[in-house]
Amino acid sequence: MAESVHAGASRTLLDRIEQAALLLAALSLGGVVACQAWQVFSRYVLNAAPSWTDPAALLLIANAAMLGAAVVTRREAHFAFAGLVSAAPPPLARALRCFSDATLIALGLALLWIGGTLAAGDLHVAMAGVPLPVGMRYLPMCMGGALIALFAGERLALRLRGDA
Amino acid sequence: MAILFITFAVLLALGAPVAAALAIATFAALAALGVPFEAGVQQMTSGISSISLIAIPLFIFAGELMLRGGISERIIAFAAALVGRLRGGLAQVTVVSSTLFGGVSGSAIADVSAVGGAMIPQMIQRGYDRDYAVNVTVSAALVALLLPPSHNMILYSAAAGGGISITDLFLAGVAPALLLAASVMAVTYVLARFRNYKGEAFPGFATLAVRLVAAIPGLLLVAIIFFGIRSGVFTAVESATVAVLYAIVVSALVYRALRWRDFVEACLGAVQTTGKILLVIAAAAAFGWTMAYLEAPRLAVDWMQSIAHDQTTVLVAMVVALLLLGTFMDMAPLVIIATPVFLPVARAYDVDPVHFGVIMILSCGIGLITPPVGSVLFIGASIGQVPMERTVRGLVPFYAALLLVLAAVVLYPPLSLTLPALQR
Numbered sequence: 001m002a003e004s005v006h007a008g009a010s011r012t013l014l015d016r017i018e019q020a021a022l023l024l025a026a027l028s029l030g031g032v033v034a035c036q037a038w039q040v041f042s043r044y045v046l047n048a049a050p051s052w053t054d055p056a057a058l059l060l061i062a063n064a065a066m067l068g069a070a071v072v073t074r075r076e077a078h079f080a081f082a083g084l085v086s087a088a089p090p091p092l093a094r095a096l097r098c099f100s101d102a103t104l105i106a107l108g109l110a111l112l113w114i115g116g117t118l119a120a121g122d123l124h125v126a127m128a129g130v131p132l133p134v135g136m137r138y139l140p141m142c143m144g145g146a147l148i149a150l151f152a153g154e155r156l157a158l159r160l161r162g163d164a
Numbered sequence: 165m166a167i168l169f170i171t172f173a174v175l176l177a178l179g180a181p182v183a184a185a186l187a188i189a190t191f192a193a194l195a196a197l198g199v200p201f202e203a204g205v206q207q208m209t210s211g212i213s214s215i216s217l218i219a220i221p222l223f224i225f226a227g228e229l230m231l232r233g234g235i236s237e238r239i240i241a242f243a244a245a246l247v248g249r250l251r252g253g254l255a256q257v258t259v260v261s262s263t264l265f266g267g268v269s270g271s272a273i274a275d276v277s278a279v280g281g282a283m284i285p286q287m288i289q290r291g292y293d294r295d296y297a298v299n300v301t302v303s304a305a306l307v308a309l310l311l312p313p314s315h316n317m318i319l320y321s322a323a324a325g326g327g328i329s330i331t332d333l334f335l336a337g338v339a340p341a342l343l344l345a346a347s348v349m350a351v352t353y354v355l356a357r358f359r360n361y362k363g364e365a366f367p368g369f370a371t372l373a374v375r376l377v378a379a380i381p382g383l384l385l386v387a388i389i390f391f392g393i394r395s396g397v398f399t400a401v402e403s404a405t406v407a408v409l410y411a412i413v414v415s416a417l418v419y420r421a422l423r424w425r426d427f428v429e430a431c432l433g434a435v436q437t438t439g440k441i442l443l444v445i446a447a448a449a450a451f452g453w454t455m456a457y458l459e460a461p462r463l464a465v466d467w468m469q470s471i472a473h474d475q476t477t478v479l480v481a482m483v484v485a486l487l488l489l490g491t492f493m494d495m496a497p498l499v500i501i502a503t504p505v506f507l508p509v510a511r512a513y514d515v516d517p518v519h520f521g522v523i524m525i526l527s528c529g530i531g532l533i534t535p536p537v538g539s540v541l542f543i544g545a546s547i548g549q550v551p552m553e554r555t556v557r558g559l560v561p562f563y564a565a566l567l568l569v570l571a572a573v574v575l576y577p578p579l580s581l582t583l584p585a586l587q588r
Contacts, residue, residue: 118206
């Protein structure tokens with residue numbers, strides 16, 4: 001009983017993290033539209049080409065992509081070849097799905113660790129065009145990697161418990 | 165090199181997501197080569213840090229908005245007045261609607277969802293066989309892949325290193341797209357005769373004109389995108405931004421069909437599709453960089469030159485490979501992975517990269533309606549509530565038409581290259 005309450009609470013927490021990731025990703029996408037719209041407006045109306053719009057749009061799109069990829073992990077909607085999984089008998093199919101989750105955990109942890117190292121290493125180097133450190137470029141990979149590992153870990157745990 | 169390709173193939177076969185298979189295979193190869201893993205993540209980050217790639221999520225977003233914003237309904241109503249009286253009227257309406265909507269959304273998935281969602285139930289209700297209704301719709305949806313603003317063409321340009329003009333690619337797809345639409349209409353007509361499906365009553369020229377006027381704001385989008393890029397008023401990325409803003413204005417203010425909830429759903433749908441595609445692009449960038457480090461494209465060219473000596477044989481071999489790969493892989497990852505290997509081979513045989521782009525998009529696109537991995541076929545079959553096996557049997561005449569169009573595109577380069585040449 002206590003275990004199921006605990007599992008329910010974790011699930012609610014992960015639901016909230018997923019919703020926050022989706023919201024942040026959608027806002028980032030909106031930010032990209034705003035940056036590019038401002039670029040066109042500035043060029044034709046203000047007669048000035050801002051230098052920050054492209055680097056800012058690139059950061060925002062990386063953010064939207066990696067957060068979106070994390071959400072897609074939780075919804076099991078990544079591109080994959082399902083031929084063997086769908087043809088396999090149920091125990092083997094379950095093992096293959098666990099394996100698929102494990103590959104995403106490995107990818108997520110690699111992005112978190114290596115992305116974090118790269119971000120920390122370039123925190124004192126200034127980015128061209130925007131007053132931000134170059135290390136910021138790796139933060140979406142790092143953050144997305146952490147969430148991918150988290151959500152894939154949840155799927156793996158659910159499968160091992162027989163709930164998915 | 166063996167580690168790179170074998171790890172990728174084994175992981176993919178075991179059901180690992182394409183992005184994970186690409187990234188893990190890359191890390192395995194880097195470990196074997198003694199290259200630090202940081203190089204892999206740097207390449208992944210660079211892979212999604214290309215300005216031209218921003219156009220992809222924005223066009224996807226614009227497509228999601230149009231799907232929910234009443235644009236497809238106006239286009240279908242106009243198409244019904246235009247071609248509904250032909251034999252198999254509702255099916256012909258589906259093909260024309262798909263072509264017009266494809267020219268606005270540039271996405272086969274958005275096309276089959278928007279047009280199929282409206283037309284397949286109507287066709288079934290009017291007594292058309294379910295498999296016929298689904299097959300017409302999924303085949304016609306492929307037209308969107310070749311029309312501006314096809315995000316798969318932008319993907320091809322990015323996978324090729326960004327040196328291929330997106331405007332040229334957009335233009336190159338127009339004639340093959342129209343030929344494809346005409347071929348699907350011809351097959352639809354012949355099958356309608358066999359199955360004795362009648363046409364609809366012509367609503368009159370006044371209705372046709374009214375419906376055209378209602379559809380024009382939506383249809384204008386393709387003109388704005390196209391002439392905006394061509395005239396140099398804005399770049400491809402800026403045109404995608406304009407597409408998003410225009411879709412919001414038309415669907416929310418002109419058609420008054422886009423509610424807040426639809427807008428939020430469009431945002432969330434776009435973000436997830438973006439995440440799926442861009443994670444594969446990131447991983448494929450690292451995979452491609454490792455392939456280049458190992459000189460895989462040069463080896464592919466050498467190998468092809470050792471077995472084939474003329475352009476046509478090489479193109480046919482590559483098309484067969486893409487068709488086979490397309491049955492197992494989704495289109496976006498296939499375009500991203502295959503372009504860096506196949507394009508150098510095509511270039512070595514003096515194939516124009518724009519021409520090859522159209523060949524690649526069409527070859528990979530056919531895979532979207534073939535089992536076992538055909539996302540457009542899945543969506544169509546689920547809307548029509550018809551088993552996949554029954555659908556595929558009925559698709560044979562459509563496959564034949566698509567392959568004939570593909571053969572024409574491969575063997576007759578002016579079909580693709582005349583329009584880009586005219587605008588230069």
